[in-house]
Amino acid sequence: MNYTTNAPTAATIASSHYDVAPPSVDTAEACKFLSILAPQAREFHTRTFDDHKPQNLALSRNLKVSNFPDSLKPLIELNHAGAGVFIVINEGGQQSRDITRVRAIFADTDGAPLEPLLVLKPHVIIKSSPGNYHVYWLVDDSFPLSRFTEIQTAIADKYETDRAVKDLPRVLRLPGFYHQKGTPFLVRMVESNLELPRYSIDQIINGLSLPLGVANSTINDEAPMGEIPRHIAALFPPGEVLGKQTIHTLPYTKENREMVLSAARAAWPDGIPDRDSFYQLGMPLASLVVVNDWPETVSREILDDVASKPAGANRGHNDSEWACYLVGTSTRYKNGEAFLGIGSLFRRATENGWLRPGTATEKLSGLARFGLITLGSKVGIVDLEQAKEASTLKPLNIYSRDDGGFLIQRAIAASNPQADSAKEFRSWWRAPQTNMFYGVELNPSGTTPGYLNIFRGLSVTSQQGSYPLIKSFIKDIVCAGSTEYFNYLWGWMAHLIQKPAEKPGVSILLLGGQGTGKGTFAAKIVGGLYAHHFLHLQSDAALTGTFNEALESSLVVFADEAFFSGDRRAANILKAVETESRLQINVKFQPGRQITSYHRIIAASNNTHAAYVEEDDRRKFVLRLSEARKGDFAYWRALDAEINGGGLEALAFDLQHHDLTDFEVRERPKSSELMRQKLASLDVVPKWWLDRLTDARPTKTALDWSGWVSSDVLFSDCIEWARSIGVAVRLPSLRDFVITLKTHCPLLTTKQQGTSNNRKRGFELPPIDQCRAAFEDVCGGEIDWEAAQ
Structure with a gap:
């Protein structure tokens, strides 16, 4: 797709022929933008x-994507759904x-x-719809969040x-996808000027002729004293009103100095990163000198305490800026004009979680490491650290209230031995600012509110790096040299890294001797790769037992000899973990709860028959490892x-960048080892029928097949055969x-034979080749009948 670099005109853009929707979503356009x-x-x-109206809430999602086309598939599905x-x-x-940087200024x-x-x-x-446009001006890294x-x-x-x-997390339509209010319209870029450097805030203000001061001039007070949080405003007696700005009294005391210092440190915990932030702190501190007669040295000490944290802080620059702040605030105060008061500092600090020293809520902030969580009809306590x-x-x-309360009271006593820990805990339990959660999740796509x-x-x-032994091990040993098997397994691993929130529905079954x-x-x-969320099972009791809490924090489950031959209960649970979107979690002494399942299963066995595999199984990719x-x-x-020594890091890099565009994780190769597992897992009747098809005689005493x-x-x-081999079912x-x-040989036709007084039911047998083909259809693969004999 070509993008013009010439200055655009409204007429040119309005005449673009993007009103005719192309046949599919344009992922290249989305990634380009x-x-x-x-x-x-x-x-x-x-x-x-x-x-559309009324809205289908099921289509409301918050998703993370990259600029790789494959990551956009969930968005494509939702777009197609309306x-x-x-x-x-x-x-x-x-x-x-959550917003950490302004990328662009824009208009709809x-x-x-x-x-x-x-x-x-x-x-x-x-062009977002016929006649409507989104216009973007990209900005440089110095653009202040506070002025967006x-x-x-x-x-x-x-x-x-x-x-x-106008809000920081504002969303606009993503090019390449359809705007579907009315006739579907493909949102597209109609102009891009990539040669332009990113604009500064002053270039935006001056270039668009906005009636605002530029970054190095005095700006209007964004947070007047009247907007101080309630628990801070309560400290101040009523003061004079200056226009719409209320000027409260904050006399200089040692306690007030410590309060302002703690607020400044909370507002900029990592120090002052840029000139705009220096202004946002310096002006409120200057107002204390001008309005409340604070000693200039005290306000300046607070400013220096925070502004000196970044390496290379310029003391000379700070001196000249501070002098300007004092003059500017004094002039505005005398002229009855609004200025940046101490309220803006308290507001910014409060947004960062600051609480006034000495308040009841501030005492509780020491317990921020704990939270409340609902489990079914009960409320528990969780240690967030x-x-x-x-x-x-x-x-x-x-924890229960009793157990969690004991831990919290110990924490209170350790930080303040004179405190009434029981009373403080009761306050914490009821306080509205206490962290409250409504469930637990392991969610790779982002946290549910x-x-x-x-x-x-x-x-x-x-x-990025090299890992030749790892790659050759996966291909030559795990996949026994098969390029087809290797390509699928590599894609399965890349899918795990790139799309952990998309359940594959296919597990890996590894067979081979020890070593x-x-x-x-x-x-x-x-x-x-996922050590935090890797669960190694060496017994099926962890899944088939009463409690299965280990699944709650796992993404990859390694069932090592855990699902042995013939245990259908274990196999059924394994299939649920492989494919079900929701799982029931049972934890001892806690209410049961459901979680969304993103699990991947890898099973391994030294046995010839490792797991129960159904005849039409589409859930397992079976590999027999080379013993080379x-x-x-x-x-x-x-x-x-x-x-x-760095091989895993390099492997993770390549898997993150592996192209999954044409890869379908559910379409696994049908390995010959999978067929052997299917045949070994057959029930009595199909296993007997397999034996008869292999022998080419319908019964043990028959001479031929006809x-x-x-x-x-x-x-x-069939019964005699089952007893002869000791079938324990x-x-x-x-x-x-x-x-x-008849399920395994649909071509059988029912027919009666004999005299009128002694007629017997039976089957007319189709040719042996047709019966074998029908059995292969049921099992989903070819059987080597000559080798079976």
Whole structure:
């Protein structure tokens, strides 16, 4: 797709032929826009909403994507279902408190004319619907978060664009997807000027002729004293009113000095990062000198305490700026004009979680490491510091009120021995600001509002590098040299890394003798990538027993010899973990709860028959490992050294960048080993029938395969065969036998023979080749009948 670099005109853009919707979503267009918006970004936050009325709330989602086409598949599905697709333009997250950087200033024309906005050349123009455009001006890293809303509002007021487009986490439609209000319309870029450098805040203000001061001038007070949080405002007696700004009294005392210092440190915990932040702190401190007669040295000490944290802080620059703040505040105060007062500092600090020293709520802030959580009809207590470290080895603890209360009271006593810990705990239990959660989740796609998310992501930091032993081990040993098997397994692993929130529905079954590398692949390589969420099961009791809390914090489950031959209960639970979207979690002494399941299963066995596999199974990819390196201890030491010496990090990097565009994780190769497992897992009747098809005789005493056979004779032969091999299961009834036999050979035709007084039911047998083909159809693969004989 070509993008013009010439200055756009409204007439040119309005005449574009994008009103005719192309046949499919344009992922290349979406990725192109994301790369322009933030070339270095690894992820973007998106939202979807139903474009129709009334809205289908099931289409409302918050999703993280990258600028790789494959990551957009969930958005494509939602768009096809009727949802509009939107992107959070600024960096950080879905809410104002999450935003860390302004990427662009933008406008939604919403019916207003486009041409006036072109006075400052945009970086991107998007046609969002017939006659409507989104205009973007990319900004540099120095753009202050604090002035974003002010500038967005000024643009809307001056150019009569959409006035709602002003909040930091604002979303706009993502190009390449359909706007579906009315006739579907493909949202597209119609102009991009990639040669332009990113604009500074002054260039935005001056270029768009906004009626605002530039960054190095005095600006109006954004947070007057009247907007101080209630628990802070209560400290001050009523004061004079200056226009719309209330000037409260904050006399200089040692206690007030400590309060302002703690607020400044909370507002900028990492120090002052830029000139705008210096202004946001310096002006309120100057107001204390001008309005409340604080000693200038005290206010300046507080400013220096915070401003000196960054390396290379310029003392000379700070001196000249401080002098300007004192003069500017004094002039504005004398002239009755608004200025940046101490209220703005308290407001910013409060938004960062600061509480006034000495208040009851501030005492409770020491207990911020604890939270309340609902489980069914009960309320428990969770240690949030412990929750950050939750893993399969350190499961999340949820305490009863008595047990959790004991821990909290110990914490109170340790920090303040004179406190009434029981009373403080009761206050914490009832306080509205206490952390409250409504469930636990392991959610790779992002935290559900109100839930405690224990997902910790990859346990290694991906880094480009080489890992020849790991890659050859996966291909030559795990996949026994098969390129087809290797390509699928590599895609399965990349799917785990790139799409952990998309359940594959296919598990890996590894077969081989001891020392062939099953544990190395499952535990050291795959498990090493997600060490926090890797569960190693050595007994099926962890899943088939009463309590299964280990599943709650796991993403990859390694069932090592856990699901043995013939145990259908264990196999059924395994199938549920493989495929079900929701799982019931039962924890001792806690109410049961359901979780969303993102689990991947890897099973391994030394046995010839490792797991119960149904005839039409589509859930397992079975591999028999090569024994070429069995007993080669030097090889295994070298492989371990590569795994532990940066190989996993390099593997993670390649898996993150592996192209999954044409990969379908549910379409696994049908390995010959899978067919052997299916045949070994057959029930009595199909296993007997397999034996008869292999022998090419319908019964043990038959001479050949032809003609009509009595149902009773076939049934008796099956029972005798089962008893002769010692089958330890309930034998079928005649009725069950007939139904099962016809399922595995639909070509059988029922026919009676004999005299009128002695007629018997039976089957007319089709040719042996047709019966074998029908059996293969049921099992979903070819059988080597010659080898079976």
